[in-house]
Amino acid sequence: MVVLAKGELEQIALPAAQPPQADVRSVDLSAPDAACALVAACEEHGFFMVTGHGVPMELVRAAEAAAAEFFALPQGEKEEARPLGYGSKWIGGNGDLGWIEYLLLGVTPAGAVPVASASSSTLPCAAASVSSSTPACPLRDVLDEYTVAARRMACAVLELMAEGLGVGPPDALARLVTRSDSDCMLRVNHYPPRPAPELGTSRGPNLTGFGEHTDPQIISVLRSNGTSGLEIALRDGAWASVPPDRDAFFINVGDTLQVLTNGRFRSVRHRVVVNSERSRVSMIFFGGPPPGERLAPLPQLLGDGGRSRYREFTWGEFKSSGCRTRLAEDRLSRFEN
Template sequence: MVVLTKGELEQIALPAVQRASPPPPAAVPEVDLAAGDAAAAARAVAKACEDHGFFKVTGHGVPPHLLARLEAAAAAFFALPQREKDRAAGCPFGYASKRIGANGDLGWVEYLLLAVTAAGAAAAPGSACEGAEPSCFRAVLDEYVAAVRRMTCTVLQLMAQGLGLDDRDVFSRLVLDRDSDSMLRVNHYPPAAETRRLTGFGEHTDPQIISVLRSNDASGLEITLRDGTWVSVPSDTESFFVNVGDALQVLTNGRFRSVRHRVMVSSARPRVSVIFFGGPPPRERLAPLPGLVDREGGRRRYREFTWREYKNSAYRTKLADNRLCSFETMATS
């Protein structure tokens, strides 16, 4: 797959790479949604969110043929001539390459960022992608979003159950809200010589409630453990990987922790990943849930704020910054 010319790639001023080889592989917790024991699955999900902020989902019910069509359609889009992909550029949604955000972060990546409508379809405001994005790609993206959002809500309900909350929909209703600020991101990491280890997407936490990722068989995803050690996530084309986001960390009063992660590129194979970000409505007021605060003697680790307020603050930060520090209470700092 030819995506960017050699000259264009070499113009990227990439962040320094700290080590020449990938870190050791992670022992990723696994949750089987089809096992038939919801209580056991809820306990496993809660433990994974507490210990790692990250886990793998199997038995998810998303058809393999849909995943195959998605991968083929994404490959076809990124194989388009650069001028055609540039027609899909938009701000902040649409196509972009190399630059991640507006504050100087760079990476060995090109991507398509789409808003998710209330009906569960992928859409770029202002029809930014019309004419550049093949209609078959839009159709498969819409089908994929609908399937993954259903699975995401199942996982969010298990999280609530694992926390012992009476309201099992306390998280999922935010993602299903007609004004939910959810997004879909399709990342393409061009091949790199195996002798080089490049920063594809620098270290960060995800802002939203939950991130659900699926990738092809090229590795590169890395996460940090609680002690700060980096580990690599083995590729798995049949499973989904779930990240706890910053908003969920706030809602759970810090019991679930958003996982710091990155993508490093050192493969002759391109990596394609598709991430569904489940976010709350912009005006939603976020604060630790009262039932979880009560279990800590009334200590609130975060003040109340709206999702819009958080996003406005986050847009002013670098990728690796701790975006939640300005929302912590004095007791946490």
């Protein structure tokens, strides 16, 4: 349930325009040409769909069903669910609002743990995890299992990207997500159906579910329950709607991967618009590097001139900078040469 104070509904109301459907590339990870296809997709939109991923669909369905069951609980029970990092409405502490409630979990070698002060985090990168000595929770158990599978897939995608770029060693990118101190997170978002139409109107308003932004990490692995709402920004800035798919996963290039590839890969701007009478549940695994990892374009991708578009920085520095921004701000511009 999302409870908005007077005036807040107007802040997230959107025009009723329906953008055209995006032409989203589909990449079969088991195909011989997967590495080249991934590179082409990252250079085009920085967003694509993957099949042949090897993640058991029964696990995906179980995680989605368990999440939907949780979000259907009475509001008081959800707000008391500290082991799950529950929050609603506020997306960060800088004024961004959305028609959304969510779970925010850090990923550690011991499993998923709730994120401290989730309601004040700007993006999934912007909060620290609390101790993993939290009580056992059936939903968290299935999310733990799902997270293991999503991280495995993210690493497989990153290894194929490195192959397609001609970057060595094979784990040049994936190692940043597999280390025990890697800053990975799982976010489970629930977008309730849009409000009922006002008297005298035929349909309810379109609302901002999650405002436009780029993901700050290296890679994002997204699943949704087949309800529309996700939109991506094309090269010309126009928005396009992503057709839902019940069996595929979607991959976002993050800001950090744009830096590592010296701008060759594009960090895609995206948002979620609530315009449906159906609930949308999405699960996003964010693969981030260790906090102290120094990040800069890979030497093999600097080109003949050897010019780096970005100055070196740590993931911790980038996170700290992002905490002070609104969702739609360009965080990378502060780190350009």
